[in-house]
Amino acid sequence: MSGKNKTLSNLSNYLLVFILFCGGLLISSCNEDARGFTLPVGDIEKGKATYKRLSCNECHSISGIEWKGGSDTLNIQLGGEVSIKKSYGDLVTSVINPSHKIAPSYKQKTSAEATNEGGLSKMKNYNEVMTVQELIDLVTFLQSEYKIKTQPTGYYPYQY
Structure with missing residues (x-):
């Protein structure tokens, strides 16, 4: 060599x-503390029932569930076609700590609609109202409502 x-x-x-x-x-x-954290499998139909029981459809809309909000209510669309699916952890965090991350599109709306005077989410705290099983089922339902939409790359395979 x-x-x-x-x-x-x-x-x-x-x-x-x-x-x-x-x-x-x-x-x-x-993060060592988060390693190994998983929740059991949830039930989509029970999650849908929890979504309705907690009146989530007064502020959030999902295809196939009647909207209950008023004309002055912030209508936050959940589900639908997205380029990146919401992770299970993201959805759990959004339910139990809604002020953790507020989407930029909602921050642009008047602060009176999306947040309170302190800049925190106006979403009610359900941590003492909902059981852990209801949270698991709700998040399973919400995650099932998101469909991945692949973005065109502009690259095409060679044609012979």
């Missing part, structure tokens, strides 16, 4: 070790 090839081989070995080290560092920095 020539000196130049040996140098390139050593350099690529060092680069590989560096990449593996960085990857290990990245993985080890993940």
